[in-house]
Amino acid sequence: MATLKDVARLAEVDPSTVSRVLRGDPSQAVRPATRDRIVAAAGTLRYRPNALARGLRTRRTDTIGLIIPSLENVGFTEVTHGIQAAAADAGKLVVVVEAEALMSADETAAEEAYWRLVTDGRVDGLIVAFATVDDHIVTQLHERGTPLVLVNRRTAGIHGSVVVDDERGSDFAVRHLAALGHTRIGYVGIDADTDTARRRQHGYREAMSSAGLAVHEAWLTVGTPTIAGGRSATRTLLGHALDQRPTGLFVASLLGAIGVLAELRAADVGVPSDTSVIAFNDHELAEYLDPPLTTVRMPNFRMGQEAVRLLLEAIDGEDGRDVMIDDRPQVIARRSTGPTDRV
Amino acid sequence: MATLKDVARLAEVDPSTVSRVLRGDPSQAVRPATRDRIVAAAGTLRYRPNALARGLRTRRTDTIGLIIPSLENVGFTEVTHGIQAAAADAGKLVVVVEAEALMSADETAAEEAYWRLVTDGRVDGLIVAFATVDDHIVTQLHERGTPLVLVNRRTAGIHGSVVVDDERGSDFAVRHLAALGHTRIGYVGIDADTDTARRRQHGYREAMSSAGLAVHEAWLTVGTPTIAGGRSATRTLLGHALDQRPTGLFVASLLGAIGVLAELRAADVGVPSDTSVIAFNDHELAEYLDPPLTTVRMPNFRMGQEAVRLLLEAIDGEDGRDVMIDDRPQVIARRSTGPTDRV
């Protein structure tokens, strides 16, 4: 592998000159003839600067770290995709650390790994996606001065986050149901004590009240944002007498909604004839569920892109900003919602 | 951020001694008292070796590169998950490059990016997952001496690959259908000119013949392994007269099968009453499709793990091996397959 020295020797100039030319250093003028010789030499030697040496010198790795609960969760793919796209555009590499993969190892291994990324100088900054990592780790990283962006969550005292408008998403969901004539609208929420979960629920309550609809606490369940969570929430709901049950259900997570659908089907409850279901967050496969699931599509791809932008700003020393992506949520009306047959 | 020097100063020894102790260098004996002082100093300073400096010196980054078409495709998640898990176990970091994200930028950008990863010395080796990257790039990388492992594909002249037993998977699928009484079994294949696609198709043909079943070329379609691909293959199949059509369909990709299901439903063809469908590769969500999709579950997680193992071997200078994961495929019988009503 050719080094700067090799190129310098071939072009008969000093390595520092090669460096200047190849980096396109604007502060220095170079005689065209020299530049040409250097460029030619680099070409024939197929020279590529060593990223490690450069990083050691400049304290920039042009690499960002992404910490994410699991790549396997369909709910995260859009965000990671946006992150990848924006990183590629900016010429940055992404080191992905799946928190789940670490957890399996041992308790403190996860924490170790976060430190390793940053403290070992492998990345210029970190994107922490979703609420998996303990607040105190995030806070510590932040206090150490690590450029940091939180995705889809906020943590007190840390500026540098990007979220979608959860409340507005909830609002759209409730409105969709209300427009269909539903008045008894339940909520299957997320039990995690996170900002995002709170905002979705708050949006639900607000939307209900501004639609002049009453919220009954019995219609409000929380659980994990998983298929299992959706199923068990549904079982709870089905425990109530028929006329005590909501006719429309807003589920705060896509996987949760899949569980709701499954449990409803298992209990022979018609969707949407008996109960309508709408989910927060869309996915290509929602179309192919049984029945096709109505969703509120949020601008998650953009959230990922924006996270990269914010992080690059932070790396450049700018102050952290808290951004809310305000692209209009989109209700993708499929077959899981409709007017109810019930009174 | 504390450096080796800082630790040395505090412990009142030479940096080289600190290095030896902290690396646990076995070739050198160290007086316990010295070791203790060093360890203590490192602790109080929260010292962490700088990965760039170390990598520059040792020519090891402890990072592996993963090139993958798209993280968004549910078909790939299991493999990447296996890779992440194995990498975490081995204490390696993973740089993920989504080929798709690069493509968007410009034509040659993708090629550039592969070079950057390796030639810039950012990673010790590369896992190339699936058949997206051009053969000639892979070949070039290989010729440059880059430690390389191919996942779910093989390329002539390159040793270092891991695949699942595609033929056996196909065999299981066909047998499942045959055991249900199907004799007219069609195949929705993958049109890419890849080893994997060929092996799946070959497995289908072999299984048919060993079951004493005839293959009609009209039952054999190929397309992209996507929902759209599955839909269009199905339209072709539905173009034939009813009694010329297969009663059972083996679809070589999960997404393809979802498309097949969708198109069949759109055409009011009963599944499985009229046509049974079984897919290659399983996914959690297969359970929730309409109808729940019968699949052949392949050991993809293990394939990912094994890829990391092979790569680490290659990085350590061992010869590349071509491995086939021979864990038994598993037919997950759901509701898309059953006896046929047709004659």
Add this chain to the structure above:
DNA sequence: TTGAAAGCGCTAACAA
């Protein structure tokens, strides 16, 4: 058992 010294490949301040 420990220290001295060189150098991995690059950049950047300074000098010429």
Add this chain to the structure above:
DNA sequence: TTGTTAGCGCTTTCAA
């Protein structure tokens, strides 16, 4: 316009 020099933080021979 180009070269000299020092050094980023670490490892590793060699010497003591």
